[in-house]
Amino acid sequence: MTTAAERSRPAETPSNEVVLEGVSKAFGTTTVLQNMDLTLTAGEFVTVLGPSGCGKTTALRILAGFENPTTGRVLVGGRDLTGIAPNRRGIGMVFQAYSLFPNMTVQENVEYGLRVRKVAKEKRRRTAQDMLEMCGLEQFGSRFPHQLSGGQQQRVALARALATQPEVLLLDEPLSALDATVRVQIRDEIRRLQQQLGITTMFVTHDQEEALAIADRVAVLNSGVIEQIDAPHEVYQRPASEFVARFVGTVTELGAPSGFAGGELAARQPGENLDTLFVRPEDLMLVPAEDGDCTVASQVYTGERTIIRAAAPEGDLELVSSVSASEAAGLVPGTRVRPQVISEPALRLPAGAAA
Structure with a gap:
């Protein structure tokens, strides 16, 4: 037919x-x-x-x-x-x-x-x-x-x-x-x-x-x-x-030493000659830490994942992480956190190259 x-x-x-x-x-x-x-x-x-x-x-x-x-x-x-x-x-x-x-x-x-x-x-x-x-x-x-x-x-x-x-x-x-x-x-x-x-x-x-x-x-x-x-x-x-x-998707922008290959780092790195990392939410973990320089501001439940947003006190830095429901349980608003990069960033720009 x-x-x-x-x-x-x-x-x-x-x-x-x-x-x-x-x-x-x-x-x-x-x-x-x-x-x-x-x-x-x-x-x-x-x-x-x-x-x-x-x-x-x-x-x-x-x-x-x-x-x-x-x-x-x-x-x-x-x-x-x-x-x-x-x-x-x-x-x-x-x-x-x-x-x-x-x-x-x-x-x-x-x-x-x-x-x-x-x-x-x-x-x-x-x-x-x-x-x-x-x-x-x-x-x-x-x-x-x-x-x-x-x-x-x-x-x-x-x-x-x-x-x-x-x-x-x-x-x-x-x-x-x-x-x-x-x-x-x-x-x-x-x-x-x-x-x-x-x-x-x-x-x-x-x-x-x-x-x-x-x-x-x-x-x-x-x-x-x-x-x-x-x-x-x-x-x-x-x-x-x-x-x-x-423009495409969501990223967290972090400064990191040129040799940084992943792991925990302070959200605000000392020094000026830092690479800029553009990290997707699924590649960024937020680790609870008493000395963390960002604080969880919100959780948004989307079904399969939960979007966690944390911010620095000055309000000029935001961390965005996508986690499972079980991981989100330990990241309630008010929790102090430190970022952990768990995979290769989407983009890395050398010091001074980012606008």
């Missing part, structure tokens, strides 16, 4: 490698992208992660054709698409705000791109039904967008983007308007469909957990520059810069 995915997939999938080559973008005197080089291999899922204003949505809009680069070019499957209109690029896009047509049914919304391309009525009807089936919406075709939940509307937007069989799928913060539970469900659905169809995908987000959970690789963008692009676990465990270490 032929599945919906098989009926919807082109007989021969074209090369859909994506390349942003030396792409810069300026709006007046403000440069938002600086000589960006980014390659997505065919079928790869890449998230572009960064804070507001870092240029991630601009990069996506340049790839989609809604903005032209100031310098550089865009290639898909080896074809230079720089300056080509969005509707001629073979790219599907899903927006944060769904952008569904309120006066059209779900079926009509999904068919819309096919109708614009003058696809025969029966073929576009069948394709739309296949897409709705893939997205778990086959029973909602006759409804209007306002009759659906936010999660269902985003599934319709995804089905519409996939209906035209695009070479590339772009998603611009598509989950930010959804509540936490639905966000995880739609995130997993997007990943399932992307893998099922083998479509090259760029996903823009400011949510670290989202970026790490869904991607083959994560590109961390800061002020228009890619600071690191790597597998999610590498970005978290081996950040390439202090910006990445601070």
Whole structure:
């Protein structure tokens, strides 16, 4: 029996490698992208992660054709698409705000791109039904967008983007308007469909957990520059810069002698020529000690682990540790503690290198 995915997939999938080559973008005197080089291999899922204003949505809009680069070019499957209109690029896009047509049914919304391309009525009807089936919406075709939940509307937007069989799928913060539970469900659905169809995908987000959970690789963008692009676990465990270490996940920053290889140390080390260690919560223990120079301030129970935060009296130093429930029992608020580094820090910078 032929599945919906098989009926919807082109007989021969074209090369859909994506390349942003030396792409810069300026709006007046403000440069938002600086000589960006980014390659997505065919079928790869890449998230572009960064804070507001870092240029991630601009990069996506340049790839989609809604903005032209100031310098550089865009290639898909080896074809230079720089300056080509969005509707001629073979790219599907899903927006944060769904952008569904309120006066059209779900079926009509999904068919819309096919109708614009003058696809025969029966073929576009069948394709739309296949897409709705893939997205778990086959029973909602006759409804209007306002009759659906936010999660269902985003599934319709995804089905519409996939209906035209695009070479590339772009998603611009598509989950930010959804509540936490639905966000995880739609995130997993997007990943399932992307893998099922083998479509090259760029996903823009400011949510670290989202970026790490869904991607083959994560590109961390800061002020228009890619600071690191790597597998999610590498970005978290081996950040390439202090910006990445601070932005992705949680770190405790500790001063340590250059020869320090792990173990207990005072939270405040004497001397000036100290390396800076960026330590993840799971790699930091808090050891009760009467002479400890930090005090446990709070415990946050998260189910599998408990997050312990301790602070120095001056308030300018915080230690964050992730421990088991049994370990947390001895770290009640008010307990004086000393940090113990139990694994290689995520990042070590030599004296004077940290900002």
